[in-house]
Amino acid sequence: MLVNKFLTLTLFAAVGLLAANANVQKETKLKFSFYITSQCRDTINFVTRQLHPTYQELKDYLDVEFVPWGKSRRNNGSITCQFGPTDCVANKIQSCVLSILGNDQAKQVDYINCEMSNLSAVQQDYSCAISVGVGADIAKQCFDSTLGDQLQEQAEKKTGTITMVFVPTIVYNDVYSVQVQNAAFANFKQYACSLLKDESPVACG
Template identity: 40%
Template sequence: MRSATFVLLFALACVSFAEEEKKLKIGVYYESLCPDSLRFITKQLNPSWSDVSEYVDITFIPFGKSESVKDGEYFRCQHGPEECKGNRIQSCALDALTDQTKEVEFVNCFMTEYNKYSDKDFGEVCIENAGLKVEDVKNCFDSDKGKELQLQAEKDTIAISPKFVPTVVYNEVFDQKLQQDSMTDFKGTACKLIKENHPNAC
């Protein structure tokens, strides 16, 4: 009996692993104060998320056209110091989140709120809405961990050498046409790729 139970559990685990392998990997490379990043996340990604979430493994990389100086002693960002601050806050919050939907909701909230004001706050409302403690995110932000998360974001960004912000990468391979299509029809683009493994999806 134990042997049969083990075989069943093993089979179920294999099915679960196979389903994970079939998920569409999406990497979103963006910046906290980039108007095009804001537009893509709020007008394309977030409204489509509920339709694709079951079939997607998404990763957010908030860095864009930034660069580290002196091994992360400080960073230079395309839209100035406030963008560096926003990127780092997001890195810390995203590192603490384990649920993809909460990640999407947090990024959508943060990008919306952070882009409203010239005097940037810390995105407290979005952090709390995500179920995180503001103090924990601030501790990460002020520590070496915050720096290391941004250094890793830089490495990940350099690896694909994006010419655009945002850049959307599917299954870890950049494709110019998919990039262009995603900016105006993210749902349609993602669903087309999802259907290769999940014909009844979307």
């Protein structure tokens, strides 16, 4: 009987420790929001050369989200995008695919990296969606429906809560800062590592 009680208490203690560790890991994640637009050269370079490789190394420490709207503007119901109509098309497709991927951030990062590398959505090509497991038919159904419009409205509203002077805009913990923007854009890995100095990830050296 005593042995059984001891084993039970040990099991509960172990479960509690695992839960505590999980909470600590969750709390120590750095939340970054990336306000992007599909055909922006600065966004393309940042995602492909900095964000994507850094995420592969530090994904256990990063909580990321993408907001595909950029400097688009709405006037009397009509949207004008920074790089023209194809920019609007790609932003809407990206909103749809990101929504379909849900909380799978690894696939979201891979998807946006694919889009920025190939600009496939600009041509209404769904190959990048397919590469992360999203069917072209499902993505297109979202794009052609009011859901796609609603997702872009959400991106528009979220972008309206920050100071958008440059694309991509990088926001840490939901608070825009010029200092964070400049440091993260100049060297995203270095900036993330500076916030993780107490965690000492191997990738940060």
